[in-house]
Amino acid sequence: NAGVTQTPKFRVLKTGQSMTLLCAQDMNHEYMYWYRQDPGMGLRLIHYSVGEGTTAKGEVPDGYNVSRLKKQNFLLGLESAAPSQTSVYFCASSYSDRGYEQYFGPGTRLTVT
Amino acid sequence: KQEVTQIPAALSVPEGENLVLNCSFTDSAIYNLQWFRQDPGKGLTSLLLIQSSQREQTSGRLNASLDKSSGRSTLYIAASQPGDSATYLCAVDWYSSASKIIFGSGTRLSIRP
Numbered sequence: 001n002a003g004v005t006q007t008p009k010f011r012v013l014k015t016g017q018s019m020t021l022l023c024a025q026d027m028n029h030e031y032m033y034w035y036r037q038d039p040g041m042g043l044r045l046i047h048y049s050v051g052e053g054t055t056a057k058g059e060v061p062d063g064y065n066v067s068r069l070k071k072q073n074f075l076l077g078l079e080s081a082a083p084s085q086t087s088v089y090f091c092a093s094s095y096s097d098r099g100y101e102q103y104f105g106p107g108t109r110l111t112v113t
Numbered sequence: 114k115q116e117v118t119q120i121p122a123a124l125s126v127p128e129g130e131n132l133v134l135n136c137s138f139t140d141s142a143i144y145n146l147q148w149f150r151q152d153p154g155k156g157l158t159s160l161l162l163i164q165s166s167q168r169e170q171t172s173g174r175l176n177a178s179l180d181k182s183s184g185r186s187t188l189y190i191a192a193s194q195p196g197d198s199a200t201y202l203c204a205v206d207w208y209s210s211a212s213k214i215i216f217g218s219g220t221r222l223s224i225r226p
Contacts, residue, residue: 045213
């Protein structure tokens with residue numbers, strides 16, 4: 001099993017450009033999450049999904065959109081990138097809600113200039 | 114506001130020492146608490162998950178304890194090794210947080226050979 005994979009690993013964008021980050025998991029997990037990690041601030045939840053076709057807002061959703069068209073994939077979109085979105089983005093998945101471990105991908109380092 | 118705090122932000126100890134990492138949280142109505150390890154440039158790896166009804170969990174040289182009444186958890190690492198060098202994060206799931214776990218900002222641990 002590959003676990004949780006993320007594409008791409010690195011990306012540099014100019015302000016105003018758009019991009020989509022792809023997260024894929026092969027563990028048949030229902031729940032998927034997108035986090036961002038900034039220095040000294042820990043991880044903050046952007047959006048999450050409790051199953052195929054569902055999405056919900058997390059702590060810092062502004063400027064991002066997500067889609068979960070297939071159970072194994074969770075996409076994070078930036079429609080008009082801003083320098084404040086420079087961060088490391090992590091995707092995670094879990095079998096179910098409470099009481100189950102979250103499994104993380106290796107991260108995508110995004111720089112917006 | 115529900116918050117998770119980890120102090121100190123960085124810790125350096127000589128190899129072989131036993132050490133304790135701290136995590137404190139506001140609001141004792143937690144569902145569970147999870148400890149993660151993060152290596153530089155990598156994703157997070159779950160170490161231990163403690164349910165609300167448990168007082169501690171053990172895995173190899175790691176022991177995590179939970180004291181809800183005082184809002185504290187500790188991660189005890191026995192006989193530390195240079196390979197234990199990493200950032201350790203704790204994350205709390207509260208009953209009221211609806212699928213969202215809150216992360217501390219982590220303690221960066223360095224084990225000196």
